[in-house]
Amino acid sequence: MDWSKAKTILIVAFLITNILLGVVLFLSGRQVETATKEGFIEDVTKLLNNKNILIDTEISREIPSLNTLIVEYEILDLYEINKNYFNGEGKIESADQGSKGIIYNNEYVLIENKKKLTYENNNEEEKYTNLNEEQAKTIALEFLQDKNYDTSDMLLYYAKEQDNSYRLEFSKIYNSRYVERANTIVEVDKRGVKKLERIWLKALDEGETPIYISTAPKAVLSLLSMEEVYGKTIKDISLCYYFDPIEQDYLKEYKNPKKGKANPAWRVLFDDGYKVIIDNYNR
Template sequence: MDWSKAKTILIIAFIVTDILLGYMLFSSEKIVEPTVQQDFIEDALNLLNKKNIILATEIPKDIPYLNTLIVDYEKNSTSTLNNAFFNGDGEIQSDNENLVEIVHESESLLVLNKKKLLIYEDKNYVNKFPNLDEDEAIKIATKFIEDKKFDTSDIKLSFIKKENNTYYIEFSKLYKENYLENAFTNIQVDKRGVKKFERQWLNVKDMGETPIYTSTAPKAILGLLSMEEVYGKTIKDISLCYYFDPEKHNYLEEPKAAKQGKTDPAWRIQFEDGYKVFIGEF
């Protein structure tokens, strides 16, 4: 007998057996995860129903994880913003680290929190869009973002409502198909066009190599039971997101001063009225 050949065959057989056993063990661990089983989910929903919290979406059943991101705030110079919003014709009434104010006719732009938060307003009441509907409001908001030279490849329309003849439109940031919070671009559109624009955005600098796991969605939503502010609301979306909390990054005395930090995986729970809750192991 060719013992060398026989040993090789045995080694290969053991390797294949180990791979199969590992796969079976991994599959078994996924199957027996108790918090994604139907009984657990039904119990969780019953508890939410007792608080009049209604589910109007699917509950993800994956074992959730995301890699850490290193992010920082989007910031622009005064001249860049003046050119983007007013073709350089705005009057700069204040320009320091904490507050920039640019005014042009009926329009104004405030830049707050060390150039991280933008607030634009137009007080001109000219009726430009007499037949405004939701689709047109979204087009107007999107074009405004593009005209002001902001990238639209990483945004997603995440909420819209109409109230008192004004459309309130929220765009959220995406990174590799997952939301990146807290970043937002909120726009109010009425018959004049864009009457208000608010933006605080995050840029991704790097991605960590190690996946970070968090609680499953059925387990995470039980955290809503202690939040009285969501009683009586309807859940519209449950999705895993990258969550940046500035208070975690050595800025406890002045959390809005955080310049850069790491994200954590979290469940982003959005309700029908636009209210959002983030649940993770922070």
């Protein structure tokens, strides 16, 4: 074997590889740079405005990435819920298939698939006067804590007052990032908490490799094809963790998943509380 010739071939091959890698990185860098330039963001804003989608927040210029997050649903135990809500004195009954109910006087809890909880209070006694948003938030959090929920990973992201009642929507937070879709919705009026809906996720572990997704200016362009958001105003655009159980096809119980991977996505919140999750990472 001619080692001198072989050595030359290897050197040339390494040079070609380095050149190609440099070209790819250069083009990638230019693409990211273009997507975060002020001119590009202005064009995106104009395109959205043409569909009557207004932006009342900053559009991030960061090159977004997050590690995956392993999450699992908060699994509800019927007897524990009965204890936490009614001191174990509620009457347990079957509802539809996969659902159980607990009745106690004029209060009712429905548990669906051991994951979703709905509480309703039909008492008529009024406990609060001159209710405002801050008081409604305090009432909601105290109610949750009284029912043995940990509220340290909850953040109020939307509140609306209508007919002397407040609708408060909380999201789960992990390391200052929203985790979708985990929500606790509380309705408060002069009686206190009149309704609660909750489906929650617990964070188990992080992946080791960061996943990169499209920049925010590029991501929000997908709103142009969503007629349901025409006429709305964007109040927040945040990088979040997003768990979509439909995509967890590796799970044995794919029809009733209990845990899986939450991947990075963009969370777009509108002025009426409507949310769009833009999940466009490269799988």
